[in-house]
Amino acid sequence: MVCLGNICRSPMAEGLLFEKIKKLNLNMEVDSCGFESFHLNDHPDYRAIKTMKDHNIDISRHRMRLFRVEDFDYFDHIYIMDHNNYNDVRSMARNENDMEKVDFILNLTHPGTNKYVPDPYYGGASGFEHVYSLLDEATDIICSNSKSI
Numbered sequence: 001m002v003c004l005g006n007i008c009r010s011p012m013a014e015g016l017l018f019e020k021i022k023k024l025n026l027n028m029e030v031d032s033c034g035f036e037s038f039h040l041n042d043h044p045d046y047r048a049i050k051t052m053k054d055h056n057i058d059i060s061r062h063r064m065r066l067f068r069v070e071d072f073d074y075f076d077h078i079y080i081m082d083h084n085n086y087n088d089v090r091s092m093a094r095n096e097n098d099m100e101k102v103d104f105i106l107n108l109t110h111p112g113t114n115k116y117v118p119d120p121y122y123g124g125a126s127g128f129e130h131v132y133s134l135l136d137e138a139t140d141i142i143c144s145n146s147k148s149i
């Protein structure tokens, strides 16, 4: 799960998928990272932590890390939140195989549309709740596809 700051959207996506992996006992691993080092090693934004806590998911221990080229080797799928993340990740791709791993997370719920998850950082609490619901639906689809992906 990749966004810009790795303190709002992608740690929320990671937390949601991690919770579902545990609940459904899926053989899957998830992590999240970003591209902007401003919050390097920080915990998630307090509003992201609170929104997730309201849904009984604890993401408070996560620490911001940057995307690294090795992520292409370790992960089968790299889900990005918006067009900037898409360009950032693809700029580090070494070959077609790396490129093919990258997709908009909302293409899971809206195939082929390249819709973005709005950045809630500069908005209010309702933005975080909206992000939660978008990512909840998308991560449900990852789990229901998990035997084939």
Ligand code: 4NP
Residues within 6 Å of the ligand: 003, 004, 005, 006, 007, 008, 009, 010, 034, 036, 038, 039, 119, 120, 121
């Ligand atoms: P995120 O939101 O990409 O969803 O984690 C952001 C958080 C921080 C910044 C930008 C976006 N920032 O520039 O500090």
